[in-house]
Amino acid sequence: MRIPVDSYRLANGLLVTLSEDHSAPVVAVNLWYHVGSANEREGRTGFAHLFEHMLFQGSEHVGANEHFELVQRAGGTLNGSTWLERTNYFETVPSHHLELALWLEADRMGALLPAMTQEKLDTQRDVVKNERRWSVDNQPYGTWWERLPALCYPPTHPFHHSLIGSMEHLSEASLDDVAEFFRTFYTPDNAVLSIAGDFDAAAARAFIEKHFGGIARGKGRPPLAPMALPATFGGWLRDAVEDDVMLPRLFLAFRAPVFGSPESYAGSVLAAVLGMRRGSRLFRSLIREQEVASDVSVFTWDLSKGADLLVVDATARPGTDAATLERAVVAEIDRLRTDGVRDDEVARVLALIETDYVSSLQTAGDRADTLSKFAALFGDPTLVNEQLPRYRAVTAAEVTAFARTYLGEDNRASLVYVPRAGAADADADAVEAA
Amino acid sequence: MSPNPRPEPGAPRAYEFPDTTPFTLGNGLRVLVAPMPRLPLVSVVAVVDAGASGDAAGHEGLAMLTASALAEGTADRDAAALAERFERLGTSIDTGADWDDATIHLTVTPARLDEAFALLAEVLMTPRFAPADVARLKAERLSDLLQQRVEPRGLADERLAGVTYAASSRFARPAGGTPGSVRALDAATVRGWHDAHYASSTTTIVVTGDVTPERVHALVEGRLGAWAHAAQPIAAVDVTPRCTSRAVHVVAKANAQQTELRVGHVGLPRAHRDYFDVVVMNAVLGGLFSSRINLNLREAHAYTYGAHSGFDWRRAAGPFAVRTAVKTEVTDAAVREILLEIDRMRETAVSQDELELATKYLAGVFPIRYETTDAVAGALAMAAVYGLDSGYFSAYRQRILAVTTADVLAAARAYLHPEQLQVLAVGDANAIEGPLAALGLGPMTVTNADDGDDA
Numbered sequence: 044m045r046i047p048v049d050s051y052r053l054a055n056g057l058l059v060t061l062s063e064d065h066s067a068p069v070v071a072v073n074l075w076y077h078v079g080s081a082n083e084r085e086g087r088t089g090f091a092h093l094f095e096h097m098l099f100q101g102s103e104h105v106g107a108n109e110h111f112e113l114v115q116r117a118g119g120t121l122n123g124s125t126w127l128e129r130t131n132y133f134e135t136v137p138s139h140h141l142e143l144a145l146w147l148e149a150d151r152m153g154a155l156l157p158a159m160t161q162e163k164l165d166t167q168r169d170v171v172k173n174e175r176r177w178s179v180d181n182q183p184y185g186t187w188w189e190r191l192p193a194l195c196y197p198p199t200h201p202f203h204h205s206l207i208g209s210m211e212h213l214s215e216a217s218l219d220d221v222a223e224f225f226r227t228f229y230t231p232d233n234a235v236l237s238i239a240g241d242f243d244a245a246a247a248r249a250f251i252e253k254h255f256g257g258i259a260r261g262k263g264r265p266p267l268a269p270m271a272l273p274a275t276f277g278g279w280l281r282d283a284v285e286d287d288v289m290l291p292r293l294f295l296a297f298r299a300p301v302f303g304s305p306e307s308y309a310g311s312v313l314a315a316v317l318g319m320r321r322g323s324r325l326f327r328s329l330i331r332e333q334e335v336a337s338d339v340s341v342f343t344w345d346l347s348k349g350a351d352l353l354v355v356d357a358t359a360r361p362g363t364d365a366a367t368l369e370r371a372v373v374a375e376i377d378r379l380r381t382d383g384v385r386d387d388e389v390a391r392v393l394a395l396i397e398t399d400y401v402s403s404l405q406t407a408g409d410r411a412d413t414l415s416k417f418a419a420l421f422g423d424p425t426l427v428n429e430q431l432p433r434y435r436a437v438t439a440a441e442v443t444a445f446a447r448t449y450l451g452e453d454n455r456a457s458l459v460y461v462p463r464a465g466a467a468d469a470d471a472d473a474v475e476a477a
Numbered sequence: 478m479s480p481n482p483r484p485e486p487g488a489p490r491a492y493e494f495p496d497t498t499p500f501t502l503g504n505g506l507r508v509l510v511a512p513m514p515r516l517p518l519v520s521v522v523a524v525v526d527a528g529a530s531g532d533a534a535g536h537e538g539l540a541m542l543t544a545s546a547l548a549e550g551t552a553d554r555d556a557a558a559l560a561e562r563f564e565r566l567g568t569s570i571d572t573g574a575d576w577d578d579a580t581i582h583l584t585v586t587p588a589r590l591d592e593a594f595a596l597l598a599e600v601l602m603t604p605r606f607a608p609a610d611v612a613r614l615k616a617e618r619l620s621d622l623l624q625q626r627v628e629p630r631g632l633a634d635e636r637l638a639g640v641t642y643a644a645s646s647r648f649a650r651p652a653g654g655t656p657g658s659v660r661a662l663d664a665a666t667v668r669g670w671h672d673a674h675y676a677s678s679t680t681t682i683v684v685t686g687d688v689t690p691e692r693v694h695a696l697v698e699g700r701l702g703a704w705a706h707a708a709q710p711i712a713a714v715d716v717t718p719r720c721t722s723r724a725v726h727v728v729a730k731a732n733a734q735q736t737e738l739r740v741g742h743v744g745l746p747r748a749h750r751d752y753f754d755v756v757v758m759n760a761v762l763g764g765l766f767s768s769r770i771n772l773n774l775r776e777a778h779a780y781t782y783g784a785h786s787g788f789d790w791r792r793a794a795g796p797f798a799v800r801t802a803v804k805t806e807v808t809d810a811a812v813r814e815i816l817l818e819i820d821r822m823r824e825t826a827v828s829q830d831e832l833e834l835a836t837k838y839l840a841g842v843f844p845i846r847y848e849t850t851d852a853v854a855g856a857l858a859m860a861a862v863y864g865l866d867s868g869y870f871s872a873y874r875q876r877i878l879a880v881t882t883a884d885v886l887a888a889a890r891a892y893l894h895p896e897q898l899q900v901l902a903v904g905d906a907n908a909i910e911g912p913l914a915a916l917g918l919g920p921m922t923v924t925n926a927d928d929g930d931d932a
Contacts, residue, residue: 044516044517064515066515067492067844067847067848068489068490068491068492068844069844069845069848104483107776108767108772108776111766111767112767112834113483115765115766115767115834115837115838116833116834116837116838117486117837117841118837118838118839118840118841118842118843118845119841119842119845120842120845135845136841137489137490137841137844137845138487138490139486139487139488139489139490140486140487141487142484142486142487143483143484143486145484146481146483146484165779166776166779167779169779169804170775170776170779170781170782171782172804173735173779173780173781173782173802173803173804174782176734176735176802176804177735177781177782177802178782180734180735181629181733181734181735181737181802182628182629183624183627183628241490250484253481254481287627287731287732288624288627289623289624289626289627290620290623290624320560320564320569321548321556321557321560321564321569322557322560322561322563322564322569327557330613331556331557331613334613334616337616337617337620337621360616360617360620361616361619361620361623387565390565391561391564391565394564394565394566394567394568395564395567395568395569397567397586398518398567398568398584398585398586401516401517401518401586402518402584402849402851404516405516405518405848405849405850406845406848406849407848
């Protein structure tokens with residue numbers, strides 16, 4: 044399976060990728076700005092994400108929330124999201140509304156600031172604080188995705204700090220910060236525009252030139268703080284948290300080669316050998332045989348700069364304490380490093396990865412986002428068609444070598460959540476019955 | 478940059494929902510095939526009339542436990558061997574039950590379909606239900622229930638159901654059961670449920686993707702044509718409300734950082750004659766980002782990250798509810814705004830502009846919802862469960878676009894019942910009890926997040 048990919052650059056530096064498919068009258072527009080929480084300056088954690096909210100508050104020719112309204116009225120879906128390395132914005136619309144989606148994206152890339160007001164900033168700051176309460180502070184284990192990077196990346200590293208940000212920093216963000224961030228990062232030469240689905244290539248190129256061609260190139264983005272890190276943590280890092288949770292949960296992380304590097308494919312296969320579905324090692328051992336975990340998954344964060352993380356996420360069964368859970372996980376990791384990975388395990392994983400990858404390219408929106416990802420991170424959208432061959436080339440020996448290099452005691456970080464003292468006692472009844 | 482005017486849309490291109498070929502085997506098994514040859518993928522859904530609505534009192538959770546136990550092996554192979562076989566084919570089964578049905582689902586490449594379907598047929602007809610596997614799944618459910626006591630969203634949904642429906646209604650208790658009811662289940666009750674409800678006459682097989690109806694016919698006839706078995710019918714769910722006047726329910730949760738809020742009452746059955754009017758009415762009220770409730774609570778007041786309303790469509794009347802999470806100190810103000818928006822829907826007709834935002838959105842996103850083989854298979858399975866006719870999907874967009882402002886007003890007046898709303902708040906009771914009482918909405922009860930009904 045290959046998907047068609049065409050790409051070119053506008054004079055102002057905007058990288059465009061196009062992928063036609065006429066099976067449904069649907070087209071997706073997707074923009075990746077090469078800026079994320081890693082680009083925030085000190086004292087402004089959470090700003091990249093707050094800024095993403097501001098991009099829905101109107102621009103020179105679009106009123107507040109009108110972006111949402113116009114796309115929904117056209118029968119389309121839309122959203123945006125912020126990650127450590129990028130921020131993306133996307134619409135999927137009936138194909139005859141392609142130009143509307145491009146016009147909306149171009150208006151906010153070209154002329155956001157005339158629409159910014161203190162009142163809008165104050166409102167979105169409160170919305171984001173509510174988002175933080177909802178997704179982090181009021182959710183069991185909700186702080187894991189800021190505690191884990193804080194544990195695994197040194198304090199000065201751009202991946203160390205919280206993506207959603209602290210309440211204090213969110214309060215301090217000003218309209219000047221919004222303007223500075225916009226001028227620095229929301230420029231055509233720091234973005235990728237992808238279109239996938241039902242469109243006419245000549246018409247799409249003309250729309251793109253008409254709406255984006257006149258936007259001025261940026262003045263260049265400031266360099267990130269140094270990203271390079273040693274290949275391993277150099278020890279076993281630990282953080283333990285008492286929280287309002289009922290069951291212990293372990294995040295065991297390993298520093299890993301960056302996403303897209305040759306070794307990273309072996310790393311992804313290793314993660315799947317350990318934790319992908321019921322046939323994986325950890326599911327079989329921890330859930331089915333030993334019955335010490337109720338849930339387990341293994342994943343990589345897919346960071347393309349500095350260093351990535353491979354993470355085992357396991358929740359204890361009632362009656363199992365955190366130490367027992369960690370011992371069981373570590374024993375499986377050590378067994379894999381000692382005995383190595385078998386060919387049949389790799390075959391199982393490759394068959395699953397293949398079906399999942401094809402499935403992940405079914406919607407126009409997902410195709411456009413994947414094109415933007417490879418274009419933004421590696422400058423080459425045709426990598427979308429190289430992923431399956433790269434996975435298929437991974438051998439059991441390479442997976443074993445990855446495990447021996449990166450899953451040792453000199454490269455582990457344990458983040459453990461345990462129930463607050465006293466909280467678990469009330470549940471002896473349920474534990475007993477389990 | 479010279480501003481370009483907002484572009485006008487081009488000419489709409491035609492859209493057809495994938496053509497569906499239905500047939501029925503001699504044993505009563507129904508089959509629906511929708512070819513979608515774009516990518517080398519096939520999705521299969523087996524949907525069985527064996528949902529949680531049919532759980533007997535005291536055995537709540539049996540339908541869901543049975544469905545999850547289906548993945549734990551067959552007569553011929555144990556759970557680990559079954560998982561291994563599926564995964565070597567690049568697939569795995571998802572099994573589960575909802576209120577009205579149980580489903581087994583997989584997506585696989587066409588070259589591996591025959592083998593994967595043969596395994597799925599084994600799972601459907603001859604599940605293993607080993608006592609140790611059932612015991613493990615039961616323990617996992619109890620573990621989920623334990624965790625839910627500190628997870629405010631799930632807790633709020635569960636408690637809302639309990640205050641919305643009479644204790645005699647199956648809908649008053651979670652589909653997955655309570656600690657007490659789950660403890661009463663074992664491999665024997667699971668096998669009993671399978672014997673009673675999984676049969677050729679209660680099952681529909683849906684296949685979508687890179688296949689032909691001929692191939693599917695031969696495959697299903699070969700693997701399931703000999704399955705003959707009588708099933709017991711499932712009685713209609715009693716949907717009596719717990720109380721027909723407004724009341725406020727505070728659930729005290731230690732260390733709450735915000736309030737999870739639910740406002741709702743008993744809604745409507747899926748096969749309702751005014752379904753389309755109600756869907757459009759709800760879209761204007763709280764079904765979209767640009768709906769009244771979200772724009773009010775999020776964009777005008779910044780009380781929340783998001784607020785939505787919805788009818789939970791089931792064969793019998795599921796709940797209607799507004800769901801949001803708000804800052805503790807604005808809990809009462811948020812409730813007041815939600816009630817105002819519900820009243821406003823009933824007082825005057827929505828504008829033509831608001832109507833069109835909803836209808837054009839719902840009609841326009843229809844093709845976007847059905848881009849994948851999974852989504853089309855899921856939609857066809859849903860249509861089978863609710864008895865929607867074969868023209869349902871092709872007529873969907875026209876029926877949405879035919880709804881008028883008068884229809885929306887009539888639907889709001891007929892099916893939103895402000896005087897019956899149950900207001901439920903999970904949060905810091907000390908901070909929210911007084912302000913909520915001051916709204917004077919009705920009698921108030923305060924319970925604890927830890928109070929399980931039979932834990």
